[in-house]
Amino acid sequence: MANKWWPFCVPLLWCCLCSFKFNPATCLQNETDRLALISFKQAILQDAFQVFNSWNDSVHFCNWSGVSCGRRHPDRVVALNLNSQGLVGTLSPHIGNLSFLRLMDLQNNSFHGQIPQEIGRLSRLQHLVLSNNSFQGNIPTNLSHCSNLMYLDLIDNKLVGNIPAELDSLQKLGALELGRNKLTGSIPPSIGNLSSLWAIILGVSDLQGQIPEEISRLGNLEYLMLTDNNLVGEVPPGLFNISSISKISVDHNQLHGRLPSDTTLPNLKALGFSFNRFTGPIPNSWSNASALYLISIESNRFSGLVPRGFGMLQHLLYLILHQNQLQDDLSFINSLTNCTSLKGLILSSNFLEGTVPNSIANLSKSVQYISLSENQLHNAIPLGIVNLPNLRRFECNHNYLTGPLLVDFEKLRHLEYLDLENNKFTGIIPSSIRNLSFLSHILMGFNNFSGSIPASLGTCHNLIELDLSHNSLSGSIPREVISLTSLSILLNLSGNELTGPIPSEIGFLQNLAQLDLSDNRLSGMIPSTIGKCLSLEQLRLEGNSFDGEIPQVLSALQGLQELDISRNNFSGGIPDSLTQLHGLSYLNLSFNKLHGMVPNRGIFLNASAVSLMGNNDLCGGITEMKLPSCLITNSKKINLFHGLKMTIPVVVAAILSALFVCSLIFWHRKRISRKKNISMPLFEHQFLRISYAELFKATDGFSIANIIGVGSYGSVYKGLFEQLGMEVAVKVLNLQRRGASNSFMSECQALRTIRHRNLLKLLSVCSSIDFEGNYFKALIYEFMVNGSLEKWLHAGSVEEDAQEGESRNLKVIERLNIAIDIATAIEYLHNGSSSTIIHGDLKPSNVLLDEEMTAHIGDFGLAKIVASVSGEIQQYQSSSTAIKGSIGYVAPEYGLGDPVSKEGDMYSYAILLLEMFTGKKPIDESFKDDLNLHTYVERNLPDRVMEIVDPRIAFEDGGGSFEDCILSIMRIGVACSMEQPGKRMKMGDVISELVKIKGFYLKERLK
Known part of the structure; x- marks a missing residue:
């Protein structure tokens, strides 16, 4: 009975408690x-x-x-x-x-x-x-x-x-x-x-x-x-009159304009204006903010002098002026000696000049980070720098500093990062860089250091990066250095005069990602202990005198992405173990003494990723490598003999039948084409046989609606072969146009034997008579779904894009991939086949994109096939005295009557590259007088590079890494379009640099 009434008792009990202890009015609440x-x-x-x-x-x-x-x-x-x-x-x-x-x-x-x-x-x-x-x-x-x-x-x-x-x-x-x-x-x-x-x-x-x-x-x-947004415009000037403001941070936006010079901010402690587009001088009035401890204005366009009043800021911890356009000497450092709390002084990437003053030694003992990189400083580093006992990071790279390095680095006990590369230092590398237990990075490449590599560097047990490349160092590689187990990022000793073998202690580098010993005088065999370097991603040993066979143990390096052992004396066959490196994307075995069969597995299935030049005894491989067939061994000959014994009767019967059919076809074709006996080049591969009637049907009677392009010598139609379920592009030559027939033959001749993933595939040709009895010539290509690069770079109006169904904008990574594709194809044409082929008309409209946005070069109507004969260049086709090519892309030497050359293609490629990343055509209306795309870009580097980049990609990604990539690409374009042909970059170097830029860009985006 009690259980029956219990549910009603609980609320009653609760209300009783409420009325006893609490106000009854709040019981329900x-x-x-x-x-x-x-x-x-x-x-x-x-x-x-x-x-x-x-x-x-x-x-x-x-x-x-x-x-x-x-x-x-x-x-x-x-x-x-x-x-x-x-x-x-x-x-x-x-x-x-x-x-x-x-x-x-x-x-x-x-x-x-x-x-x-x-x-x-x-x-x-x-x-x-x-x-x-x-x-x-x-x-x-x-x-x-x-x-x-x-x-x-x-x-x-x-x-x-x-x-x-x-x-x-x-x-x-x-x-x-x-x-x-x-x-x-x-x-x-x-x-x-x-x-x-x-x-x-x-x-x-x-x-x-x-x-x-x-x-x-x-x-x-x-x-x-307001950091890290997409804000634009100017900072409201009224903000600088709010006396209560303590911290302002608008870093990583797209703000611009000049900052007020008469600010009144007595309580200001921190200013963050980095990574924007501010211009004009740094306001002197900031010196009146006595509580200021942070000034960060890096990656802008501030100009003029550094305010001397900053020395009055007793609480200043960090002065970050990196990457602006400041034009000053370093005398202002004298005033900064009053900043007794200073920890960081970042002055890199400006136009600072003169010498590094001795007063740098009088800065606060708390200073941890000094960067003077990428300026115009000269003379020596003051010896008094050692008076900064807490210095952890010291950067003076990319200046004009000279003389021997006499600094006693052993006194900088807390030094972690030392970057002195790209200067003109001479003498020996100081042995005082030893026993620095915190030192993790030593970058001293691209100087004039001589003598041997100090073995004492082996005592820097926290070293993760060592770059001594491109000096005049001699002697052997110290075992103490190459056995530093801490090395994990880079060991670069390339471009020196080192001799002797690679020490077997290389096996201790089990955490190293990049090893570069290229362009030295090293010799001997690659030690088998290299197989223990399981973290290697890049191994470069080219340009030495290594011999023996390529070691099988390289197959253990499963993380390897790039391997270059070219220009050595390696002999024997290519080990099949290289096919087991599944992450390998670049392999260069050129100019050795290799022989035998080339594998047809792994990376060797990608001809554009492998270089085998200068190994004349190699054979086999995939068709695209254009190597001779391998001779059949005796045992194989015996088996082949027995096979032939069984198959010869069948083959003979088949040949007789084929001859009969061919005679019928020959008689039929001769009857149709009585008006003219048309000569066609012989093709190595079997093409589709396509008649004029089939092309007429496939293009709906060559309907205007199917025209997808118009060139100098004809029109290109989209066609559909219904029976084959295949879409094609049909280039119909306008034979009334002078030079059209020669263009047709040039294209056939150029494409006769070449095959490459980045070249437009020729499916067939048609040379016949149309329905009205006129001569007809056409080339049939694979259809490229995404059209020409021209349409993507210079899209039409918004309404036109809407009609296309999508925006025609290419992202940075897509442009980089396309640039690499084009460069790879040109390198193949120049150096990858038995004959050198000069394209002659490289431009965006001749670059076509498939459904995966892979680039394919087409239109070989102006191509020239040349070959080396007794050291001279022989052209298989004569060129007229008229300049051929497209205005803006034609190399300047062609106008002086020079013959076509690889350097001419390099110039065209460079202009195309600059066009891809500036969005400007070489015949842009703004180019007047002596200004062209080359000089336009050159005059804006490096400081105004983000002003000339294509606006559609200018703010795709923030930060200095993005700008660094764009700057590197623009510099390649400028270097490849120099007026003198001999000063232009080589295409192989271009590919290597672009691949590095791509890797850096992708890595930065993942951060």
């Missing part, structure tokens, strides 16, 4: 808070620290972990503080029933799902902290109903959409922190109505538009953090 907390708990999926163990009926909910109740209302929840508790789950909408809640802090957990709209019912809420979770969806607009909200922190979630303009009703709001989300749209100008705001943190999102001028009305603003 008290239960509401408890039930809301239970719903909150039920939405939690994981409780790593068992925080909810106390959330049970044996303890009053006001005593539950993380829950606080009020003093005036002891039965009402006023705070829910569960930050950093390892909670996983969603936020229950019942949280909106905690109507007395003033603080909710759930930061540093793993909440997901949307922020419930019901939070808008918490009218007493003052602090809402949900940062570092995974909340999704939009910011609830009805947060604007939380009229007492003073602190809103939603940083580091996955929120999307716009910043709600409705938040302007939160008149008590002091901190608006929404950064590290995926917010879009612009910063609402209504934010200027929040007069209580002291902090705006909106960094690392996708916000666009301008910084609203209305923010200048916020007289209490202390922190403005």
